[in-house]
Amino acid sequence: MKALTRLFLLIIALGFAGCVHQTRVYAPLQPDGWSARPVSIACRFAPDADLDPATGMPVGDEGYYLSILTDVAGNRDFSSPLSVAFSFKKNPGGHSWIMLESPQKREEYGHNGNFGRDKLHYLEGVYQRFRDNHPNPIAYLWEVLDDGRLETDRNEHTPTFVWRMPITRQRYRLIYEYVMQRTYEQFSLRDNNCADMVADAAALAGINLIHRLRLTIPPDVNILGRKLHCWTDPKYRILEFSTPDVLQMDLRQLARFGIGSDVTEWYLGLKQ
Secondary structure: HHHHHHHHHHHHHHHHHOOOOOOEOOOOOOOOOEEEEEEOOOOEEOOOOOEEEOOOOEEEOOOEEEEEEOOOOOOOOOOHHHHHHHHHHHHHOOOEEEEEOOOOOOOEEEEEEOOOOOOHHHHHHHHHHHHHOOOOHHHHHOEEEEEOOEEEEOOOOOOOOEEEEEEOOHHHHHHHHHHOOOOOOOOOOOOOOHHHHHHHHHHHHOOOOOOOOEEEEOOOOEEEEEEOOOOHHHHHHHEEEHHHHHHHHHHHHHHOOOOOEOOOOHHHHHHH
């Protein structure tokens, strides 16, 4: 049974890895100790989700929608430490945010940060610790930054995918209140970033999204023939965080199954 379960998860992960722009978010355990896999969810819909009894699909009140927008680099690759280093060096960006619609208006909200104001960007901080021979360079990814902010538009981001689902008037109010009351000043890669905000909003709409990635990091990695020491304290062996890469793959899968819809072209047409 364990072997069948692993095979099933592998098939799903490989489907994720190959379906969009060659983005790879799965890697089985490597000889050096590296692995990557999306974190599964227990249940897709909340017990009180608003679903059509006949189809099991989300329903809402006329004119009310939640849209989730993602801007993801097409060449992101978590299959090895080397591929991660190249992927993020080439394109360190990536973002996700929401759009709330009522019959009267459309509004966009997102949580952004990691601007390098008071502390170094996450990647720069890790690189600096490597240069300083810090015993746990990768531990910089556990730091909480104080440069977060609420964004009320897409800023410089153009979405690579937009997913939309109907919601009720009550769900609209719940999500709006959450957005207005949320604290944005702090930004954390591990548990308080843009994808976390989006997933929280979706949960208030009654749907749970796959959005987290778990990396198992070996203590030492080889990058182009150079040995880099990542951690001494084993508490830094596993890094779990929310990422727009995994989020976008899940949203695309949902749209394929008829849960919500792909409205990317419609949205880009609006902005033009």
